[in-house]
Amino acid sequence: MATASLKKFVYIAIAAAILTISLKLIAYLLTNSVGILSDALESCVNLIAALVALIMIKLAEKPPDQEHEFGHNKAEYFSSAIEGGLIVLAAFSIIWSAVPRIIRPQPLENVGVGLLVAVGASLINLAASAILVKNGKKYNSITLEADGKHLMTDVLTSGGVLLGIGLIKVTGWMRLDGIVAVGVALNIIWTGYQLLKRSALGLLDTSFPKEQMDSIKLVLEKYEQQNIQYHSLMTRQSGQRKFILLHILVPGKMDIQQGHNLAEKIENDLRGLFPNTQTTVFTHLEPIEDPVSMLDINIDRL
Numbered sequence: 244m245a246t247a248s249l250k251k252f253v254y255i256a257i258a259a260a261i262l263t264i265s266l267k268l269i270a271y272l273l274t275n276s277v278g279i280l281s282d283a284l285e286s287c288v289n290l291i292a293a294l295v296a297l298i299m300i301k302l303a304e305k306p307p308d309q310e311h312e313f314g315h316n317k318a319e320y321f322s323s324a325i326e327g328g329l330i331v332l333a334a335f336s337i338i339w340s341a342v343p344r345i346i347r348p349q350p351l352e353n354v355g356v357g358l359l360v361a362v363g364a365s366l367i368n369l370a371a372s373a374i375l376v377k378n379g380k381k382y383n384s385i386t387l388e389a390d391g392k393h394l395m396t397d398v399l400t401s402g403g404v405l406l407g408i409g410l411i412k413v414t415g416w417m418r419l420d421g422i423v424a425v426g427v428a429l430n431i432i433w434t435g436y437q438l439l440k441r442s443a444l445g446l447l448d449t450s451f452p453k454e455q456m457d458s459i460k461l462v463l464e465k466y467e468q469q470n471i472q473y474h475s476l477m478t479r480q481s482g483q484r485k486f487i488l489l490h491i492l493v494p495g496k497m498d499i500q501q502g503h504n505l506a507e508k509i510e511n512d513l514r515g516l517f518p519n520t521q522t523t524v525f526t527h528l529e530p531i532e533d534p535v536s537m538l539d540i541n542i543d544r545l
Contacts, residue, residue, distance in 0.1 A: 252387055341425050373391070383520045473490060488527075
């Protein structure tokens with residue numbers, strides 16, 4: 244996928260963050276609700292995260308160079324890790340602001356108008372989130388997907404804040420404002436943890452999910468029926484790029500050209516499993532009759 248296309252999606256996140264921050268701050272000034280203020284703080288995190296995402300996507304899509312021959316795709320994991328850390332930081336700042344409101348609750352003002360403005364901000368985030376998550380999955384970009392899921396969390400937490408304000412209006416219990424804000428913060432902490440965990444797994448070269456591994460094995464089983472075996476199947480995800488490595492065991496009498504043609508066919512079949520995805524397949528041919536071929540099944544040769 245072209246760099247410009249991915250950047251276009253990040254610009255949507257930046258624009259949505261700026262717009263929602265403005266609307267939520269207006270809603271806070273109208274209502275004096277710490278819950279809405281906490282929501283506005285999270286939108287500030289969204290803006291910072293989107294700017295970091297833009298920088299990291301530019302880096303991730305740089306072509307391979309002499310020092311980074313496998314590309315720069317892992318830069319996306321740094322983006323989602325930074326975003327996760329910012330989310331957790333914002334959550335603790337929300338709790339810091341909310342606890343005094345629980346101890347000494349303050350009356351809310353202009354609730355009706357404030358709610359209307361906050362709902363408008365949530366609808367903007369909902370639209371931006373749908374675009375980012377859809378394209379993040381389509382182009383296998385953890386940065387876009389993380390940004391989209393973060394915005395969706397913002398929508399859900401905004402819903403919680405609005406519910407809290409509505410309940411205050413009905414019950415008159417002012418402490419609900421601070422209590423809802425703390426609940427929002429706890430939800431944000433969980434989202435941040437999930438992003439940090441996923442980033443760490445990506446940096447640790449985690450294998451493909453089970454369903455993807457099963458589809459790879461299904462392709463290779465077709466060749467096993469032709470007496471073509473395989474072993475040492477290894478996979479890893481690096482940002483938008485997938486890597487598949489395997490050894491192909493062929494009859495020793497097969498000449499170099501035949502083996503090369505077979506390897507090309509297998510590689511093309513495996514790449515075809517992941518359309519619209521950067522997929523690199525490495526194959527290594529070995530004679531099936533040679534016992535030495537069985538010494539390198541694992542990552543370390545026996």
